[in-house]
Amino acid sequence: MSDADHTAAGIAILLWASEPEAPHRLATPFFHAAAAAALDMPVEVYFTARSVRLLEPGVAAALFASEHPKSVYDAMREAVAHGAVFFACSDALQAHGLAGATLIPECTRRGGAVQFMARAADLRWRTLVF
Template sequence: MAERLAILVWAADPAAPHLCATPFYFAAAAAAMDVEVEMYFTARSVELLVDGVAETLYADGGGVAETERRTVAGFLREAHRFGVRMYACPAALQAHGVNAATLRTEVSGQAGAAAFIGRTLDAGWRTLSF
């Protein structure tokens, strides 16, 4: 059984916050099971990694009492606490005008399509896509 998981995050668009927490939730769950987890952010999903953006997004869509609402940043920090490594695609950063200097401290670095494809071709890794 593979104990390594690479997650491609491309459809978690900040304009649709109800879609943004799930990749972090699955990453944290896998890491809690002692799985090595890497997340690769591309397309508009790289904007979730900009310092301050995830704090403005609520995962629940607003149907929950204010005191029980969780921001996407809370899910992101939880995944990071479990050891999940997060990578921003350099091409996506450029395409969306994101300066790498504005990325959150939880971001491990930059890695793009070749890095993720390398994981998909390695029999020791499983993949998910959000």
């Protein structure tokens, strides 16, 4: 077997319990996304449930996971800079009154349960849930 046979085709990260009300949980998913992307793996981050609120301009920039001077938005931008792609769940956007709202520029796609489950069902992809 070659090394390619042992390498994931990509990483899909689902943000479910990562919400603005719990900023101490918010940096880790983006650090993992940045690390995987830095390893040249495709990385998709799916914002669902209350995590879509992080996509509102100004929300993540005002949140800090610790005493570290980086905001949650800084961690998000770092993940995107390394190649991660952000997906906003259309249903979650609707549920939180954000369906027509302008989102942060780092969020370039829409996708939710169907797209994430397609990745979860693909044995070549790995999934993480935060």
